[in-house]
Amino acid sequence: MKVLRTTEQLAAHRAALAPDRRVAFVPTMGYLHEGHLSLLREARRRVPPEAGEVVLSIFVNPTQFDRADDLDAYPRDEAGDLEKARSVGVDVVFCPDDPAELYPPGHATFVEVEGLDRHLCGASRPGHFRGVCTVVLKLWNLVRPDLAFFGEKDFQQLAIVQRMHRDLFLGGTIVPMPTVREPDGLALSSRNARLSPEARVQARALPRFLAQVRARFEAGERRVAALLDGAERALAPGRVDYVSVVDAETLAPVDRVAAPAVAAAAVFYGPVRLIDHVRLVP
Ligand code: PAF
Numbered sequence: 001m002k003v004l005r006t007t008e009q010l011a012a013h014r015a016a017l018a019p020d021r022r023v024a025f026v027p028t029m030g031y032l033h034e035g036h037l038s039l040l041r042e043a044r045r046r047v048p049p050e051a052g053e054v055v056l057s058i059f060v061n062p063t064q065f066d067r068a069d070d071l072d073a074y075p076r077d078e079a080g081d082l083e084k085a086r087s088v089g090v091d092v093v094f095c096p097d098d099p100a101e102l103y104p105p106g107h108a109t110f111v112e113v114e115g116l117d118r119h120l121c122g123a124s125r126p127g128h129f130r131g132v133c134t135v136v137l138k139l140w141n142l143v144r145p146d147l148a149f150f151g152e153k154d155f156q157q158l159a160i161v162q163r164m165h166r167d168l169f170l171g172g173t174i175v176p177m178p179t180v181r182e183p184d185g186l187a188l189s190s191r192n193a194r195l196s197p198e199a200r201v202q203a204r205a206l207p208r209f210l211a212q213v214r215a216r217f218e219a220g221e222r223r224v225a226a227l228l229d230g231a232e233r234a235l236a237p238g239r240v241d242y243v244s245v246v247d248a249e250t251l252a253p254v255d256r257v258a259a260p261a262v263a264a265a266a267v268f269y270g271p272v273r274l275i276d277h278v279r280l281v282p
Contacts, residue, residue: 024050027146030058031075031190035180039149040088058095063130153179199269209234210278213263241266
């Protein structure tokens, strides 16, 4: 497994790759868990060693954090990540030591997908998706993947990256991958590592509440007020950032579910903000 530290090394590696070799790319911010590993295993399955390479990036992207304390607290474990990457057959890891590799002095270009970032996490984390799109585009241009894997857990991120991919004719294919969950339903996230034991137990309320929303929907309820009734109580003692039902295409809030929609929530358990969602398809 090759570990590349600079954009120059990554670009040179990509340029030297024979044209018939395929590239499967998994961008991450590290602190790899089973969710990431499921993306990497699928990347390896789709692009076996005889067909090409699996490229993993590990980069805690500063421009997608709206709070400095959140960036500082983001968990990191490079040695553990490299070990895990090796265990699932990754060929190349790009993990720059210095954020200036991706944001050199004088960097002035950002990418924004208008509209889709107006609601949900986009509303409560100003600039977050601008940072995500900017770094994903930079990485995409360096890696030039045939396939790129993104988790469905961050469904707003996935929708925005898919729109950028389409609008900017990036080539290659985005492969959405299902959310991986703990046995008690909590969606895997690198942020889970920062939950205290007490908050970890409380956080079960998030998938439990969303499962209840889906059960109400499946029982025929279509009014959003009724679907989300009792949310604050059900999610307590978590502090609700948002809980909302949005159109699956536009991500705009709806009052009634008449077309495919998503019930999504962001809730703080202690200082840790967790997100989750369920799809509601009439
Ligand atoms: O989902 C993530 O881990 C990040 O947002 C991504 C896509 C790697 C961009 O930094």
